[in-house]
Amino acid sequence: MDDMPVVDSWIADAIAALPGAVTVPYPDWGSQTFQVGGKHFGRLGGDPEGRRIVTVKGDPEVNAALVAAHDAITPGYYANKRLWISLAIDDPDLERDLVIEALENGYAIVRDSLPRRVRESLDPSA
Incomplete structure (x- = not known):
């Protein structure tokens, strides 16, 4: 697990704000995954x-627009190129708010x- 990326505090905070969202290490891919409801x-x-x-x-449609508008956003690496996008989080031209918004939108799609x-077990107000 030494090769696992460390989740930046600003990303961890964004994930923590999403009811039921968790970060789960995925050693086979050398990544950290963000999940809701498994x-x-x-x-x-x-x-x-x-x-x-x-x-x-x-x-x-939103993914295609984001890829067209930002050099730091590409079709999803090692994922369905229509349904997933990859955001180069260390690119100085990519605003953190855009990354957080993408995480929130992805969470909402999966949660829904x-x-x-x-859903109700994640947040009783659902």
Whole structure:
């Protein structure tokens, strides 16, 4: 587990603010995954160029627009290129708020797909 990426505090804080969201190490891929209800909505790892990336589930149209608008955002590395995007989190041109928004959106997509009883167990106000 020595090769596992460390989750930056600003990302950890964003994940902690999402009801039921957890960070789970994924040693086989050398990454940290972000999950809700046992389902992945994001992953912190690296790409072939050695950049630290957060790969997040998203809406295909929004993903395409983000990829077109930002050099630091690419179709999901090692993921479905329509449903996932990768954000180079150390790129100075990429605002943290955009990364946090992508994480929140990915969380919402996955959370909304969970059975109602699971959603309710995450947050009684669901």
